[in-house]
Amino acid sequence: MTPNDKDWLEQAMLEVREGTATPEVIDYLQSLLLRDPEARTLYLELNQIDALLETSQAEDQLSPPQYSKKPFIIGGLIGAGIAAAIAFILLPFTTPQQTAAPLTSNSSEPFEPIATLANSLDAQLHGNQGKSLNSGEFGLEQGVAQLDFRNGAQVVLDGQCNFEILSESHIALHYGKLWAYCPPQAHGFTVTTPGGTDIIDTGTEFAVEVSRSGAAHLQVFEGSVEVRASNRPNSALYQNQALAWTPSTHPSPTDFIDPTHFTTSKSITERRYEQYQSAMLKKSDLQLYYDFSNEGAAHIRNLAKNTLSSNDAQLQGALYSSGRNESTTSLLFPHREARATLDFSPSQPLESFTVVMWVKVDAYNDDYMALFNANDWKPGCFHFQIYRDGSLESSIFGGTRVRSSSNSIKLGQWQQVATTWNLQTQKVSLFANGSPLKSWSSIPSEMQAWSIKALSFGPMNVGHWNMESFYGQSSRHFQGKIDELLVFDRDLSPTEIQQIYQAGMP
Numbered sequence: 001m002t003p004n005d006k007d008w009l010e011q012a013m014l015e016v017r018e019g020t021a022t023p024e025v026i027d028y029l030q031s032l033l034l035r036d037p038e039a040r041t042l043y044l045e046l047n048q049i050d051a052l053l054e055t056s057q058a059e060d061q062l063s064p065p066q067y068s069k070k071p072f073i074i075g076g077l078i079g080a081g082i083a084a085a086i087a088f089i090l091l092p093f094t095t096p097q098q099t100a101a102p103l104t105s106n107s108s109e110p111f112e113p114i115a116t117l118a119n120s121l122d123a124q125l126h127g128n129q130g131k132s133l134n135s136g137e138f139g140l141e142q143g144v145a146q147l148d149f150r151n152g153a154q155v156v157l158d159g160q161c162n163f164e165i166l167s168e169s170h171i172a173l174h175y176g177k178l179w180a181y182c183p184p185q186a187h188g189f190t191v192t193t194p195g196g197t198d199i200i201d202t203g204t205e206f207a208v209e210v211s212r213s214g215a216a217h218l219q220v221f222e223g224s225v226e227v228r229a230s231n232r233p234n235s236a237l238y239q240n241q242a243l244a245w246t247p248s249t250h251p252s253p254t255d256f257i258d259p260t261h262f263t264t265s266k267s268i269t270e271r272r273y274e275q276y277q278s279a280m281l282k283k284s285d286l287q288l289y290y291d292f293s294n295e296g297a298a299h300i301r302n303l304a305k306n307t308l309s310s311n312d313a314q315l316q317g318a319l320y321s322s323g324r325n326e327s328t329t330s331l332l333f334p335h336r337e338a339r340a341t342l343d344f345s346p347s348q349p350l351e352s353f354t355v356v357m358w359v360k361v362d363a364y365n366d367d368y369m370a371l372f373n374a375n376d377w378k379p380g381c382f383h384f385q386i387y388r389d390g391s392l393e394s395s396i397f398g399g400t401r402v403r404s405s406s407n408s409i410k411l412g413q414w415q416q417v418a419t420t421w422n423l424q425t426q427k428v429s430l431f432a433n434g435s436p437l438k439s440w441s442s443i444p445s446e447m448q449a450w451s452i453k454a455l456s457f458g459p460m461n462v463g464h465w466n467m468e469s470f471y472g473q474s475s476r477h478f479q480g481k482i483d484e485l486l487v488f489d490r491d492l493s494p495t496e497i498q499q500i501y502q503a504g505m506p
Helices: 003-018 023-035 037-055 080-093 265-281 494-504
Strands: 115-121 136-140 144-149 154-167 170-181 190-192 198-210 216-228 235-238 242-245 286-290 313-316 319-322 329-332 339-344 352-361 368-374 382-387 392-396 401-404 414-422 427-432 439-441 458-462 480-488
Touching (some): 003 037, 023 037, 115 154, 115 265, 144 265, 235 242, 265 494, 352 368, 352 382, 352 494, 392 427, 401 427, 427 439
Parallel strands (some): 170 190
Antiparallel strands (some): 170 198, 216 242, 286 480, 313 339, 319 329, 339 458, 352 480, 382 392, 392 401, 401 439
């Protein structure tokens, strides 16, 4: 244990005794007693000292911290199994005279984890419980993991890393690469490196790499940090400056390395999207893929490799805008005539197919909002749209019409929507965010139910339906953004829909 650890243990015992300990203090104290024999020994020594002072009649009337006279009983906060384990660990060090004080907190607020696994890429993280991380030691075997701390700090760990969460504002990096962004409310966030050198954020963005031997490299991308090493005055490091040190040497200036050496929260998103898009483009059953990335161009290229160039689309009034994450672009539909048009011609009529889109709805129309609709409404026409009550609808003239329950599509948030069709088995499904939606069929007599056995598509609209021939005006205008449109030449399984959602989610 370091001197700082010993000071922390004394203060934690005092807070527990007085009932002011926070959940994270309790959690870390529990883990410290479990893993550190020196901490257990010190704990018992402090109890013994407390007992002596309490029985002493010395005239100086010292008032030491009133620690409990017995080892801590670890109660319901972490479960009976761990409670028994800690009791067993402490038992050999205790005497019959030592009694226990429960590890509890006066806080009645719902427990919130110290940090949350907010984003990851091929990460194998050990020591966490799902996406929640509290005080303790963790290992990242591979990949990249972004942790969002309760105080607002963001930390990205890349590659093989070993680290310890001490509190919402303190982490120890034993080895590995760490990038941190600290907004104003998280200033003071501290990273401790081997040898006890502390990096204290004073705003806003920095990164540190520690080798397995304990050698550290620190650099600041924006703002400044304070570096505190034992037996040395604190030093400030500013934007585009770097320091290096080892456990046995003091920090000294060094070269500022390429920022791309470190993975940031933005670059995780970029890498995840690149991986997702690469996987999509490898799919041999993909017939249509628009990612709307060619911003500024009126021509929207179909990225699917097993299709015809005529399946490219043209912008008509729709505008390029920000997408569901920092790596994507969407189409915004600012007025009733805005759309993208195409003549979708699969290599052969499709007996089954899947349509997948990412949408963000700003407001519901009085009637329908078109997502991906044929120009016309006659035998062989496909419509995929949102109804005015927030339900999702998919229909084929000559097939059927299927609608989900109301409020399936929420306002103001990005959602993946999908529909699968099999005209041979007469099966239709609707999905939102990778999960099947409860739905029912309603077949008007004029639709000639299930008379179509394969679909050729033809002239289509994104975000609009050309209704002039029906009502004398354009309607079914989509109000919001559409980010990505994919069409597969078979009906994907619910598992495949869920996988596409998980891989492409913001």
